[in-house]
Every structure is written in C-alpha cells, then in structure tokens.
Amino acid sequence: xxxxxxxxxxxxxxxxxxxxxxxxxxxxxxxxxxxxxxxxxxxxxxxxxxxxxxxxxxxxxxxxxxxxxxxxxxxxxxxxxxxxxxxxxxxxxxxxxxxxxxxxxxxxxxxxxxxxxxxxxxxxxxxxxxxxxxxxxxxxxxxxxxxxxxxxxxxxxxxxxxxxxxxxxxxxxxxxxxxxxxxxxxxxxxxxxxxxxxxxxxxxxxxxxxxxxxxxxxxxxxxxxxxxxxxxxxxxxxxxxxxxxxxxxxxxxxxxxxxxxxxxxxxxxxxxxxxxxxxxxxxxxxxxxxxxxxxxxxxxxxxxxxxxxxxxxxxxxxxxxxxxxxxxxxxxxxx
Amino acid sequence: xxxxxxxxxxxxxxxxxxxxxxxxxxxxxxxxxxxxxxxxxxxxxxxxxxxxxxxxxxxxxxxxxxxxxxxxxxxxxxxxxxxxxxxxxxxxxxxxxxxxxxxxxxxxxxxxxxxxxxxxxxxxxxxxxxxxxxxxxxxxxxxxxxxxxxxxxxxxxxxxxxxxxxxxxxxxxxxxxxxxxxxxxxxxxxxxxxxxxxxxxxxxxxxxxxxxxxxxxxxxxxxxxxxxxxxxxxxxxxxxxxxxxxxxxxxxxxxxxxxxxxxxxxxxxxxxxxxxxxxxxxxxxxxxxxxxxxxxxxxxxxxxxxxxxxxxxxxxxxxxxxxxxxxxxxxxxxxxxxxxxxxxxxxxxxxxxxxxxxxxxxxxxxxxxxxxxxxxxxxxxxxxxxxxxxxxxxxxxxxxxxxxxxxxxxxxxxxxx
Numbered sequence: 001x002x003x004x005x006x007x008x009x010x011x012x013x014x015x016x017x018x019x020x021x022x023x024x025x026x027x028x029x030x031x032x033x034x035x036x037x038x039x040x041x042x043x044x045x046x047x048x049x050x051x052x053x054x055x056x057x058x059x060x061x062x063x064x065x066x067x068x069x070x071x072x073x074x075x076x077x078x079x080x081x082x083x084x085x086x087x088x089x090x091x092x093x094x095x096x097x098x099x100x101x102x103x104x105x106x107x108x109x110x111x112x113x114x115x116x117x118x119x120x121x122x123x124x125x126x127x128x129x130x131x132x133x134x135x136x137x138x139x140x141x142x143x144x145x146x147x148x149x150x151x152x153x154x155x156x157x158x159x160x161x162x163x164x165x166x167x168x169x170x171x172x173x174x175x176x177x178x179x180x181x182x183x184x185x186x187x188x189x190x191x192x193x194x195x196x197x198x199x200x201x202x203x204x205x206x207x208x209x210x211x212x213x214x215x216x217x218x219x220x221x222x223x224x225x226x227x228x229x230x231x232x233x234x235x236x237x238x239x240x241x242x243x244x245x246x247x248x249x250x251x252x253x254x255x256x257x258x259x260x261x262x263x264x265x266x267x268x269x270x271x272x273x274x275x276x277x278x279x280x281x282x283x284x285x286x287x288x289x290x291x292x293x294x295x296x297x298x299x300x301x302x303x304x305x306x307x308x309x310x311x312x313x314x315x316x317x318x319x320x321x322x323x324x325x326x327x328x329x330x331x332x333x334x335x
Numbered sequence: 336x337x338x339x340x341x342x343x344x345x346x347x348x349x350x351x352x353x354x355x356x357x358x359x360x361x362x363x364x365x366x367x368x369x370x371x372x373x374x375x376x377x378x379x380x381x382x383x384x385x386x387x388x389x390x391x392x393x394x395x396x397x398x399x400x401x402x403x404x405x406x407x408x409x410x411x412x413x414x415x416x417x418x419x420x421x422x423x424x425x426x427x428x429x430x431x432x433x434x435x436x437x438x439x440x441x442x443x444x445x446x447x448x449x450x451x452x453x454x455x456x457x458x459x460x461x462x463x464x465x466x467x468x469x470x471x472x473x474x475x476x477x478x479x480x481x482x483x484x485x486x487x488x489x490x491x492x493x494x495x496x497x498x499x500x501x502x503x504x505x506x507x508x509x510x511x512x513x514x515x516x517x518x519x520x521x522x523x524x525x526x527x528x529x530x531x532x533x534x535x536x537x538x539x540x541x542x543x544x545x546x547x548x549x550x551x552x553x554x555x556x557x558x559x560x561x562x563x564x565x566x567x568x569x570x571x572x573x574x575x576x577x578x579x580x581x582x583x584x585x586x587x588x589x590x591x592x593x594x595x596x597x598x599x600x601x602x603x604x605x606x607x608x609x610x611x612x613x614x615x616x617x618x619x620x621x622x623x624x625x626x627x628x629x630x631x632x633x634x635x636x637x638x639x640x641x642x643x644x645x646x647x648x649x650x651x652x653x654x655x656x657x658x659x660x661x662x663x664x665x666x667x668x669x670x671x672x673x674x675x676x677x678x679x680x681x682x683x684x685x686x687x688x689x690x691x692x693x694x695x696x697x698x699x700x701x702x703x704x705x706x707x708x709x710x711x712x713x714x715x716x717x718x719x720x721x722x723x724x725x726x727x728x729x730x731x732x733x734x735x736x737x738x739x740x741x742x743x744x745x746x747x748x749x750x751x752x
Binding site: 067068069070072073079080083084085086087088090091092093094095096097098100101104105106107108109110111112113114115116117121138139141142145146 | 356357359384385386388389390391392394395398399400401402403404405406407408410424425428432532533534536537538539540541542543544545547548
C-alpha cells in the first residue's frame with residue numbers, strides 16, 4: 001500500500017484535523033502551554049484577521065525561540081488595539097516607536113542583543129501593509145539589505161484600516177477604499193499599480209521569505225518556525241482579512257483568507273535566498289467572484305449590470321499567479 | 336593627553352572613551368568625519384564591543400538608536416542640517432520614550448537654498464523636541480560635553496544633543512586634551528537603563544496614551560529637564576575634579592561684572608565676540624559676554640542673574656525665527672527683568688557668512704550708543720535685497736529666488752567682508 005500525505009478535508013479547515021495528529025505535529029495554538037503573547041482583552045474589532053495573525057505568529061515565534069523574543073511594532077491597528085494606555089495585551093517585551101521605522105528599531109534591538117552576547121534572544125518586527133509597503137519601506141529595505149537578524153512580519157489587510165480604510169500600495173485593483181471610491185466611471189483602485197512586497201523582499205536575496213494566510217494555522221506556524229531557523233533578515237507576509245475595511249461578516253474572516261488563496265489571488269509560497277522552494281497548491285480552484293462577492297469593497301462590480309470587464313481582469317491576475325507560482329494541484333486535477 | 340587634531344577626531348575619541356555599544360552612521364556634511372573615525376576604531380578592534388551600523392537614512396539612524404537604547408545598549412549617532420530634519424519624527428520619539436541617546440549635531444544651515452555651511456537653524460528647529468541641547472564653544476568643550484552628555488542622558492533617561500559648529504569646529508585642527516580611559520570610566524558609570532526590553536521581565540514601551548495621561552507624560556519631561564538645571568552645574572564641578580578643567584555648565588560669562596552692555600551668544604562665535612569685547616574694554620567700554628552652553632533646558636535663573644547688572648542686551652544669533660526675528664533673543668527677553676525693548680537681536684552668520692570683528696565692533700558700538708535697531712541682520716547686502724524686491728514688484732515671473740540674488744550679485748561665491 002502506497003503512503004498518502006495527511007490531509008485535513010473533513011470540514012474544509014485545517015484546525016479540526018489537529019486532533020488526529022501526533023502530539024509533536026499539533027499546532028502551537030492547540031498546546032496548553034502556548035504563551036498567549038497577545039493576550040485576550042485587547043480592543044480589536046470582532047473578527048479581526050490581524051489579531052488572529054499576530055497571535056498565531058508571535059506564539060509560534062515564542063515557541064521557536066524558547067520564549068526569548070522581543071517584538072517591535074509599527075504604528076497601526078495592531079499597536080492601537082493592543083496597547084491603549086494603561087493596558088497592554090503583550091506578554092512579551094514589546095516596543096512601539098513610529099509608523100515607518102519598525103524595521104530600523106528592530107535592527108537596533110538586534111544590534112543591542114549582539115553586542116551583549118545574547119544570541120539566544122531573537123527579534124520580530126511587525127506592521128500592517130501601510131507600515132510595510134509604504135511609509136516603512138525605506139527602513140525595511142535597509143534592514144533587508146544589511147541582512148540584519150530580524151524577522152519582519154507584515155499583516156496585510158490591503159489598506160490603511162486604522163485611519164478609516166484608505167488605499168495603500170497593497171490595496172488590490174478595483175477595491176473600494178475611502179480614497180479609491182468607485183465613482184465617475186472608475187471602479188475603485190486602479191489597475192497596474194501596487195507593490196508586490198514578497199517579491200521585493202526576495203529581490204534582496206534575504207535568507208527566507210514566505211507568504212501565509214490566517215486560514216491555514218499549521219502552514220503559518222510552520223513558516224514562522226522555519227524563519228527562526230535562519231539568521232539574518234527574514235520576511236513573512238500574512239494576509240489578514242479585515243471585516244471593517246473589506247465589508248464582510250466578522251465570522252467570515254478565515255473563509256475570506258482561504259478564498260483569497262483558493263482563487264489564486266493570494267499566492268502562498270516560501271522562498272529561500274531568493275528562490276521559491278515550496279508553494280501551497282490550490283485544492284479546488286474557484287473563480288474570483290467567489291472571493292470578491294461577499295466583500296462590500298467589491299460590491300460595485302456586482303451591480304446590474306455586473307462589471308464583467310473588471311472581473312475578467314481580476315480573474316486574469318489570479319490565473320497569472322497560478323501559472324507564475326505553479327499553484328495548480330495536478331494530482332488533484334487528475335483525480 | 337594633548338593632541339593637535341581635527342574637531343571631528345576629538346569628538347570621535349571622546350565618544351569612543353564613553354564605550355558606546357551601538358553607533359549608527361549615515362553621511363552628511365559636516366558631521367561625517369566623526370562617524371568615519373568611529374567606524375575605523377570599530378573595524379580596527381580598538382572600540383569593542385561595539386556594533387557600527389551603516390544605515391540608509393538619518394530617520395533610520397535615529398530609529399536604530401531607539402531600538403538599541405530600548406534594548407539596553409549605549410547608543411550614539413551624529414547628524415546635521417537636513418539630516419536632523421529628516422529624522423525629526425524619530426528625534427521627538429526618542430525624547431518621548433525617554434531613551435538616553437547621545438547625538439552630535441554639526442550645526443549647518445537648512446535649505447532651500449541648499450547650503451552646507453554653519454549656522455544654528457538645524458538644532459534650534461528642534462528646540463521643543465525634549466532633548467537636552469548643549470552648545471560647544473571650542474573643540475575642547477565639544478570633546479568634554481560628549482562625556483558629560485552620556486552621564487546626563489543616562490541619569491535622567493533623556494536624550495542629549497551636543498551641538499558644535501559645522502566646519503568652524505568640526506574641521507578645525509586645534510589642541511585638545513584627550514582624557515584617559517580611567518578618567519572617563521571614573522566619571523561615567525556603566526549604563527543601567529531605567530527601562531529595558533528584556534524577555535525575563537517583559538514590558539510594553541511606547542503604548543498609546545490618550546487625553547487621560549498625555550499631559551502628565553509631557554509634564555514629566557518638562558520637570559526632568561528643569562531638574563537638569565541643577566544637575567548640570569554639579570556635574571560640571573565633578574568634571575573639573577576628575578579632568579582638571581572647566582567645561583560645560585549652564586552658561587559662561589566673560590567680563591560681565593560691571594558690564595552695561597552684555598552680548599549673548601552660542602557656540603564658536605563666542606571667541607570672536609570675546610576678542611572684540613577685549614578691544615572695546617581697552618577703550619573703556621563696559622561690555623561683557625554671556626555664552627549659553629545649555630540651551631535646552633533654558634537656564635532661566637542663570638541668565639537672569641548674569642544679566643542683572645546690564646543696561647542693555649545684544650543677542651547675537653546664528654538663527655532666525657522667520658516672521659518674528661530672534662529665537663534665542665526671545666528666550667533671553669523672557670529671562671530678563673529689564674525692558675524687552677532693550678534686548679537687541681542681531682541675526683548673524685546665516686549659511687556660514689563670516690562674522691568679523693569689524694562688523695561686531697560696528698553693531699556693539701551702535702548698541703552702546705543706543706542707536707542699534709531692535710532687529711539687525713549683520714552685513715546684510717541691502718542693495719541686493721532691494722533690487723530683488725523691486726524686480727518682484729515689476730515682474731510676475733521674477734524667477735527662482737536664490738538664482739535672482741546670485742545674478743544681482745554677479746558672483747556665486749560666499750561674500751566675506
């Protein structure tokens with residue numbers, strides 16, 4: 001009998017299958033001794049993808065570093081909802097300085113650890129897409145280029161949510177934001193713009209780059225742990241749906257993240273030293289409408305008549321991703 | 336040990352003696368020689384353990400220093416002019432977080448028009464940022480102030496900016512007495528941070544603070560700075576005991592006891608002013624000098640006491656509050672019990688224009704004679720200014736401002752009287 005890879009198809013999620021795994025393969029979140037680095041009581045919105053992503057990622061990093069971790073935070077939702085004075089949800093040493101300098105502050109923390117001979121203490125910097133792809137890009141690129149020993153995590157919710165949903169360079173084409181309204185014949189954010197941050201990170205030839213979503217806990221945790229096996233600059237880009245900014249139900253966050261991956265709009269992969277080493281295959285390819293339709297930010301595409309032209313362009317983007325990263329699961333297709 | 340070295344090299348040696356653990360380097364004239372020298376020491380292994388980090392901007396330089404300091408390392412950087420403005424957000428942040436970073440500012444004008452030469456507009460633009468700001472009169476004082484700066488910063492958990500005139504001091508070769516490592520170690524204790532990122536004792540630094548506590552945070556910053564006014568003279572005394580010379584303190588006065596006219600100034604121009612005052616004294620003019628070493632916190636009581644016998648005050652400053660007049664003169668007027676009408680502002684040396692004894696004799700003479708205007712621009716080429724203003728009245732497209740002035744002058748060189 002040939003061996004088959006373990007898959008968790010029972011409910012379409014990856015978490016339920018956790019119980020079927022041997023203990024050492026179970027998720028950090030399933031462990032009674034998880035650190036709850038971002039503890040309960042914070043003020044994130046109901047269904048916040050960023051809160052979920054940060055909790056998953058930092059708890060995994062804590063386990064990977066034997067709890068010797070310092071976190072640096074850019075200004076943004078995560079910073080605001082986790083530390084309203086005089087409260088803090090952080091159970092780990094944590095610093096927030098500015099919107100655009102998290103990567104550089106993390107460089108400073110890492111330098112301090114090195115000079116003090118504390119090679120056991122590791123440093124994570126984290127920010128939203130605005131703090132990463134826009135205002136923090138200069139400091140981030142500098143940190144990458146110097147190959148400083150920092151894991152930078154971008155929680156990408158595809159707009160400036162903390163200031164009231166304005167466009168960032170991570171906002172997808174056609175999306176409505178407060179600064180890309182679907183008015184006057186245009187359909188939200190323009191096509192042909194935006195930054196592909198994971199690819200830009202890879203272009204710096206840093207040891208490790210990965211993308212992930214909050215829909216796949218095992219994959220996200222594995223990537224954080226893998227990142228911690230490297231020294232030098234590492235980057236993880238996590239798609240974190242935002243019920244407020246995207247306009248979907250707060251119970252739909254994980255489903256939205258999964259659909260982003262399953263349509264091909266958000267490729268999930270990892271790369272070492274600038275070369276893609278593994279991709280998460282799409283199990284059942286879905287048309288982009290499945291992902292777009294539940295989101296108010298794309299509602300203008302589904303009026304009567306629907307914007308077939310725009311939907312076609314978005315489908316082409318997804319198809320290009322599938323081709324570019326080899327996301328189609330041939331074994332699945334054959335079966 | 337006595338040495339004949341460039342000002343930048345003297346400062347680099349002083350910083351190295353303070354055992355910095357993280358140095359952030361980004362080039363900008365006229366500061367660059369300082370970090371270059373420190374980089375050589377780290378590479379050669381004479382300054383160790385120390386992380387020397389070549390960053391991609393001044394904003395990153397201050398941000399890396401913030402991270403290093405918050406993680407318990409003694410952090411240092413240097414900048415000037417546009418660089419100080421580019422890092423301004425992080426400069427305020429370092430003060431707000433209470434991180435004891437020491438930074439040299441090699442004072443230089445701010446553009447446009449772009450200008451690399453010395454004045455004080457860069458440092459003074461940051462006067463309310465919450466850093467302690469010390470101004471050096473000469474290279475020996477620049478060296479000494481850095482040693483005092485680390486001690487001040489770390490005791491109070493406040494960042495300290497040591498300002499020294501770009502080129503005039505940074506690039507001048509002067510004799511300096513470089514202290515021994517034993518002397519500096521005796522004066523500057525090991526850095527014991529008041530707050531630190533430590534996995535064994537986790538804290539959150541930089542939380543969001545709303546109206547309920549923001550005022551208190553700002554008040555504490557102010558209260559700490561005012562407390563500095565007591566510590567600085569005490570530590571200058573201790574500095575004298577350890578190093579055997581006067582350096583630092585809040586102010587330095589010269590020939591002030593019976594002075595009817597007192598000239599107030601910051602930085603290297605004090606040397607020229609003292610020479611001028613000596614010559615005027617020789618002619619029987621009762622004139623003296625008050626040098627401000629500590630600009631922030633502003634030494635209100637010390638200035639008031641020093642000016643108590645004066646009939647009039649001339650504030651000679653390398654800075655301009657555009658649309659108002661003087662920056663320093665405002666601080667002086669607020670500290671003086673006399674009439675603010677008798678505080679004269681002389682804006683001088685902007686963008687590196689030479690401040691000569693001849694010009695100083697003229698304005699000080701006018702002050703003594705009671706004919707000095709409340710606000711004077713020393714050696715301003717009034718003709719050129721008038722012609723440019725006339726051109727602007729006559730022509731809608733009068734052209735780029737700096738280019739117009741240079742065309743009127745017919746030369747593109749620094750004007751030295």
